[in-house]
Amino acid sequence: MSLKREAPPTAGLPLRAADLLPTSGSDLGAALARFLQVPAVQVTCSGTAALVVALKALHARAPQRREVVLPAYTCPLVAMAVAHCRLTVRLCDLQPGGIDLCPAALTALCGPRTLAVLPTHLGGRVADAAPARALAHAAGAWVVEDAAQALGARVGGHCIGTGSDVVFFSLAVGKGLTLFEGGALVVADPTLREDCRRIAREIAPFRLGWELRRSLELLGYAALYRPDGLRWVYGRSLRRALARGDLVEAAGDDFGPGIALHAVGRWRQAVGVQALARLPAWLASGTEQARERAARLRAIAGLAVLGDSPTVCGARGVWPVLLLLLPDRARRDAALQALWGAGVGAGLPFVHALPDYARYRALLTQAAEDPLPNSRDFAGRVLSLGNSPWLHEAQFDAICAVLRRCCA
Numbered sequence: 001m002s003l004k005r006e007a008p009p010t011a012g013l014p015l016r017a018a019d020l021l022p023t024s025g026s027d028l029g030a031a032l033a034r035f036l037q038v039p040a041v042q043v044t045c046s047g048t049a050a051l052v053v054a055l056k057a058l059h060a061r062a063p064q065r066r067e068v069v070l071p072a073y074t075c076p077l078v079a080m081a082v083a084h085c086r087l088t089v090r091l092c093d094l095q096p097g098g099i100d101l102c103p104a105a106l107t108a109l110c111g112p113r114t115l116a117v118l119p120t121h122l123g124g125r126v127a128d129a130a131p132a133r134a135l136a137h138a139a140g141a142w143v144v145e146d147a148a149q150a151l152g153a154r155v156g157g158h159c160i161g162t163g164s165d166v167v168f169f170s171l172a173v174g175k176g177l178t179l180f181e182g183g184a185l186v187v188a189d190p191t192l193r194e195d196c197r198r199i200a201r202e203i204a205p206f207r208l209g210w211e212l213r214r215s216l217e218l219l220g221y222a223a224l225y226r227p228d229g230l231r232w233v234y235g236r237s238l239r240r241a242l243a244r245g246d247l248v249e250a251a252g253d254d255f256g257p258g259i260a261l262h263a264v265g266r267w268r269q270a271v272g273v274q275a276l277a278r279l280p281a282w283l284a285s286g287t288e289q290a291r292e293r294a295a296r297l298r299a300i301a302g303l304a305v306l307g308d309s310p311t312v313c314g315a316r317g318v319w320p321v322l323l324l325l326l327p328d329r330a331r332r333d334a335a336l337q338a339l340w341g342a343g344v345g346a347g348l349p350f351v352h353a354l355p356d357y358a359r360y361r362a363l364l365t366q367a368a369e370d371p372l373p374n375s376r377d378f379a380g381r382v383l384s385l386g387n388s389p390w391l392h393e394a395q396f397d398a399i400c401a402v403l404r405r406c407c408a
């Protein structure tokens with residue numbers, strides 16, 4: 001496969017030159033609130049920062065509750081946010097072959113020490129948050145939906161996360177709409193919402209150095225997020241990491257120790273406002289492409305394509321990626337061997353279930369012998385395929401051929 005063009009690992013919304021000379025205001029929170037049809041959106045410097053703010057606000061309300069329940073297969077930044085707040089990570093196994101939290105495991109985890117439960121809409125897929133709501137609320141805890149990868153997903157005509165206490169989105173590079181790094185926080189209760197705004201003012205003030213750095217990074221994204229630019233800023237370092245056998249770096253799971261906390265400046269917000277105007281059409285065409293491609297992938301014997309949770313009524317997720325499940329780890333690894341680094345946007349969402357990263361072990365206090373069988377099975381069988389329009393039909397055909405051979 002040609003490496004002149006590099007398909008991105010996710011369907012990030014490209015910027016246009018006109019976005020960089022914004023004319024339509026800089027209140028990204030208000031623009032996102034209109035887009036999501038929610039009363040208010042708080043813009044933060046990352047999805048992780050949004051979670052830190054929410055957890056701090058909740059913990060202030062219930063200081064005796066220190067445990068935060070996460071899916072055992074999720075972004076390591078989520079565990080870092082919990083640890084940053086000096087709270088305790090409790091890992092919940094997934095349902096077999098999916099991203100929903102296992103209700104039996106969740107029942108065992110929820111109690112008087114639980115602060116929050118985080119159902120996670122991995123890869124834009126709508127997970128079923130209802131069991132988490134029932135169990136968490138019965139235990140006096142809150143539900144924070146992690147929709148970092150699901151900006152624009154709807155459930156029954158409402159913004160994803162409606163009915164839960166908090167939902168947050170990521171505006172990081174590669175997650176759809178981007179400020180290079182950014183986040184969006186939606187809080188149902190107005191008093192809690194005000195608490196979150198106050199906490200953000202305290203812990204995440206404007207910092208000129210960070211804003212200059214992120215602004216330059218956003219300019220770099222605008223310039224190089226193109227099929228012929230991605231090779232330089234993404235493909236080359238990916239292939240170098242793969243050549244070294246460093247899968248954690250290849251997947252972008254190699255996070256530094258600290259969490260940056262600062263406000264988002266007006267220029268970057270204004271760029272976001274401009275780009276947001278194109279997001280609905282972008283998501284719609286992504287959905288159409290994903291529907292066609294998922295149907296072709298599902299025709300491959302042994303291959304599963306993750307859909308929205310079948311127990312959620314009126315779920316309409318978004319499609320930054322197609323998440324595939326191969327029959328077993330050996331076949332998944334064979335497919336990865338052929339596709340990862342081949343410039344077609346294939347890879348892993350995250351390399352491991354959280355306890356299996358050596359570098360994040362200190363974040364977890366849970367006994368390492370917890371089997372978490374479904375999360376580990378998922379980590380071993382999943383493969384992510386970017387749903388960018390830059391992935392041409394010929395490349396997609398070639399991917400299907402590899403998957404057919406690997407699943408046979």
Ligand SMILES: *Cc1c(COP(=O)(O)O)cnc(C)c1O
Pocket residue numbers: 046047048049074075077078120122146148149169170171172181182183
């Ligand atoms: C990326 C991601 C986050 C963190 O968002 P950032 O904006 O990168 O801080 C949290 N949860 C999930 C599932 C993610 O994919």
